[in-house]
Amino acid sequence: MASLEIKDVGKSYPNGIVALSGINLSVRPGEILAIVGGSGCGKSTLLRLLSGLDVATTGAITLDNAPVSSPHPSVGIVFQEPRLLPWLSVADNVGFGIAHLPRTEREVRVQTALKRVGLADYGRRWPRELSGGQGQRVAIARALVAQPSVLLLDEPFSALDAFTRVELQDHLLELWADTRPMMVLVTHDIEEAVALASRIVVMRPSPGHIEAEFDVTLPRPRDRLTSRFDEEKRRVLLALNDSLSQRRDATVPLLKSA
Amino acid sequence: MTTIAVSGGLGSETLGDNANRRSRKTGGYAHSAAGILLPIVVALAWEAAVRFGLANGRLVPPPSAIFATLRDLAVIGELWVHIKATVLRVAAGFAAGTLVATVFGAIAGYSTLTRRLFDPTLQGLRAVPSIAWVPLFILWFGIYEASKVTLIAVGVFFPVYLGVLGAILSVDRKIVEVGRVFRLTAVALVLRILLPSILPAYVISLRSGLGLGWMFVVAAEFMGASEGLGYLLVDGQQLGKPQQIVAAIFTFAILGKFSDWLLSRVTEPFLKWQDSFAGGR
Ligand SMILES: Nc1ncnc2c1ncn2[C@@H]1O[C@H](COP(=O)(O)OP(=O)(O)OP(=O)(O)O)[C@@H](O)[C@H]1O
Numbered sequence: 001m002a003s004l005e006i007k008d009v010g011k012s013y014p015n016g017i018v019a020l021s022g023i024n025l026s027v028r029p030g031e032i033l034a035i036v037g038g039s040g041c042g043k044s045t046l047l048r049l050l051s052g053l054d055v056a057t058t059g060a061i062t063l064d065n066a067p068v069s070s071p072h073p074s075v076g077i078v079f080q081e082p083r084l085l086p087w088l089s090v091a092d093n094v095g096f097g098i099a100h101l102p103r104t105e106r107e108v109r110v111q112t113a114l115k116r117v118g119l120a121d122y123g124r125r126w127p128r129e130l131s132g133g134q135g136q137r138v139a140i141a142r143a144l145v146a147q148p149s150v151l152l153l154d155e156p157f158s159a160l161d162a163f164t165r166v167e168l169q170d171h172l173l174e175l176w177a178d179t180r181p182m183m184v185l186v187t188h189d190i191e192e193a194v195a196l197a198s199r200i201v202v203m204r205p206s207p208g209h210i211e212a213e214f215d216v217t218l219p220r221p222r223d224r225l226t227s228r229f230d231e232e233k234r235r236v237l238l239a240l241n242d243s244l245s246q247r248r249d250a251t252v253p254l255l256k257s258a
Numbered sequence: 259m260t261t262i263a264v265s266g267g268l269g270s271e272t273l274g275d276n277a278n279r280r281s282r283k284t285g286g287y288a289h290s291a292a293g294i295l296l297p298i299v300v301a302l303a304w305e306a307a308v309r310f311g312l313a314n315g316r317l318v319p320p321p322s323a324i325f326a327t328l329r330d331l332a333v334i335g336e337l338w339v340h341i342k343a344t345v346l347r348v349a350a351g352f353a354a355g356t357l358v359a360t361v362f363g364a365i366a367g368y369s370t371l372t373r374r375l376f377d378p379t380l381q382g383l384r385a386v387p388s389i390a391w392v393p394l395f396i397l398w399f400g401i402y403e404a405s406k407v408t409l410i411a412v413g414v415f416f417p418v419y420l421g422v423l424g425a426i427l428s429v430d431r432k433i434v435e436v437g438r439v440f441r442l443t444a445v446a447l448v449l450r451i452l453l454p455s456i457l458p459a460y461v462i463s464l465r466s467g468l469g470l471g472w473m474f475v476v477a478a479e480f481m482g483a484s485e486g487l488g489y490l491l492v493d494g495q496q497l498g499k500p501q502q503i504v505a506a507i508f509t510f511a512i513l514g515k516f517s518d519w520l521l522s523r524v525t526e527p528f529l530k531w532q533d534s535f536a537g538g539r
């Protein structure tokens with residue numbers, strides 16, 4: 001089982017903005033870690049560091065004891081937008097990262113991945129012929145087809161309506177249950193965090209740091225309509241509010257959705 | 259138009275994708291038919307006007323006179339000589355201009371340093387009306403083919419260079435990151451991400467480059483040629499043969515349109531993924 005360690009990580013951008021400082025976190029094997037926090041508190045930055053797309057200014061990130069400094073074959077990422085390549089069919093998009101495999105194996109894997117996200121018949125379409133939610137599902141399939149042991153998701157469902165979002169969250173859970181990769185999920189949506197995560201990390205800005213961290217002990221599958229679910233949501237909200245109350249004077253609400 | 263085509267012949271087609279493509283094609287033919295209507299009506303009207311003595315048609319010859327001229331030129335074999343000369347010049351100038359422009363544009367787009375060094379100069383040169391080079395090219399390359407092809411190449415160069423450069427600069431960083439996530443090598447990144455994403459803009463710049471190529475071949479042939487459609491123009495003017503001038507213009511129109519159609523036809527398979535607002539041409 002893979003292990004992902006984040007030690008004393010800080011990141012400052014060339015323009016002088018300190019996006020992260022003193023981040024310590026270890027992602028446990030097979031867990032779903034949700035990162036919540038207001039806009040600009042460095043969630044995307046942290047995820048980009050984990051994916052190796054950017055490099056930390058200080059500290060170290062290690063995957064299986066090897067430092068992460070560039071994209072890693074066993075780390076998959078799903079961005080906020082699908083980012084499909086418009087000149088490739090849906091199937092070719094899904095198979096983009098496994099072009100080195102023999103054709104037959106690639107086709108089998110692509111088809112399986114598409115089936116897993118409920119788009120088995122969509123392989124020959126163009127990305128432009130998909131809805132937003134379908135596009136995001138293809139992006140998830142593209143990340144999964146490389147069979148990553150770590151899957152990073154940056155607000156993958158934030159552009160979707162509430163119904164589609166819940167549906168895709170359930171889909172994602174099924175996928176996760178398959179091989180139980182580590183998942184790090186950045187989200188604005190507390191309900192999403194409580195529904196999916198085994199652990200929730202609350203971040204705060206200026207500079208981005210971890211404010212609170214707690215386990216979600218609800219048994220799976222989780223029913224969103226129970227009072228225990230609501231309790232758990234309230235707990236996260238309180239933690240967020242605590243962290244907000246220290247900046248009551250802030251003019252812009254730090255939390256987009258609650 | 260689209261609905262007519264779909265209900266017309268493809269009712270049983272369930273693959274929406276396929277039906278769509280075909281209806282577009284049918285629509286396309288109908289569109290080109292509509293486009294040809296106006297010139298035909300005007301030509302027929304003018305022919306009739308001259309026939310019935312409403313106009314004398316000496317300065318603006320009627321279609322029949324133009325076609326007679328074309329036929330005569332074709333029969334004695336001269337038409338092909340002129341067409342061949344002009345087409346070869348455009349082809350050579352277009353190929354050379356495109357090649358150099360693509361290489362320059364790619365380098366300038368890829369490397370910021372090169373862009374800072376060369377782009378301002380090239381932009382400055384672009385401001386020079388290209389015909390202004392003619393005397394210099396004649397001094398440098400003589401009055402024969404080399405100076406003509408160079409002039410055409412210069413005309414083709416700028417739109418293609420700008421097209422390539424602009425396309426590279428506007429490649430979406432987000433899509434490049436997808437390539438990085440899957441750890442593409444530099445070569446694979448160029449082949450699998452950069453090239454396909456600049457292709458649409460590149461094709462457009464090639465088409466405008468080709469258009470300029472046809473424009474400049476006339477200028478080139480004006481500066482002294484013994485064959486070519488531009489020569490027919492000059493010759494027609496000097497000998498007072500307006501029907502020959504219009505015949506040459508007509509041939510230019512056909513060739514220009516045909517070459518543009520050919521170019522877009524050849525590149526079409528690579529661009530069919532595009533989500534343009536007209537859904538194709
Ligand atoms: N490429 C960059 N260059 C400079 N500063 C950046 C860059 N990307 C992000 N920042 C800054 O770093 C901080 C953290 O940004 P980040 O995108 O990580 O926030 P976030 O938590 O993901 O916010 P959101 O929830 O709105 O997506 C912000 O202050 C932002 O302005």
Ligand SMILES: [Mg+2]
Pocket residue numbers: 043044045154
């Ligand atoms: Mg973000």
